[in-house]
Amino acid sequence: MADRPDLRRVDHTAVESSRTLYDAVGGMPFFEALGERFYDAVASDPVLLPLYPDRMELGPARRRFTLYLAEYCGGPTDYSAERGHPRLRQRHLAFEIGPAERDRWLACMREALDATGVPPQVRVPLETYFDSAAEAMRNRD
Numbered sequence: 001m002a003d004r005p006d007l008r009r010v011d012h013t014a015v016e017s018s019r020t021l022y023d024a025v026g027g028m029p030f031f032e033a034l035g036e037r038f039y040d041a042v043a044s045d046p047v048l049l050p051l052y053p054d055r056m057e058l059g060p061a062r063r064r065f066t067l068y069l070a071e072y073c074g075g076p077t078d079y080s081a082e083r084g085h086p087r088l089r090q091r092h093l094a095f096e097i098g099p100a101e102r103d104r105w106l107a108c109m110r111e112a113l114d115a116t117g118v119p120p121q122v123r124v125p126l127e128t129y130f131d132s133a134a135e136a137m138r139n140r141d
């Protein structure tokens with residue numbers, strides 16, 4: 001996968017012995033907590049929720065996102081094993097994503113990051129990745 005976070009920027013006090021962002025955050029519990037908080041925010045978001053094919057049951061979407069992000073950050077490869085190559089832009093073409101949807105996605109993610117209380121050494125590379133990934137998912141002006 002292209003555009004991994006620049007892990008050299010994460011190499012500071014709290015995480016100095018960690019080799020990957022996945023290790024730096026202490027592994028899967030962080031990704032599960034982030035996915036949970038993020039989808040809690042989506043569930044009450046009037047712009048994002050209508051985009052989800054099964055808006056009453058966000059559990060499967062949350063699980064796919066959690067596994068994807070953990071793998072992207074250097075963790076286990078369960079996402080690829082289950083879903084194959086992410087092809088995220090292609091998978092998102094089914095949903096109308098313009099600037100408003102992109103910005104709501106990022107706002108929900110910031111809310112989720114706030115709730116997890118992750119240190120800046122980890123938050124900065126994650127936010128940098130999310131900013132560019134959310135823009136890459138935009139498929140409408």
Ligand code: HEM
Pocket residue numbers: 048051052053054060061064065068083088091092095097101102103105130133134135137138
């Ligand atoms: C920019 C605004 C975005 C919107 C509105 C959006 C919306 C959606 C929707 C509606 C789905 C389908 C959920 C389902 O399968 O039930 C989905 C799937 C997914 N999204 Fe997003 N998304 C956005 C950005 C992102 C970003 C930036 C990432 C990654 C950093 C991401 C990662 C994923 C993943 C991993 C899936 C599951 C793909 C699969 O089927 O395996 N999304 N998204």
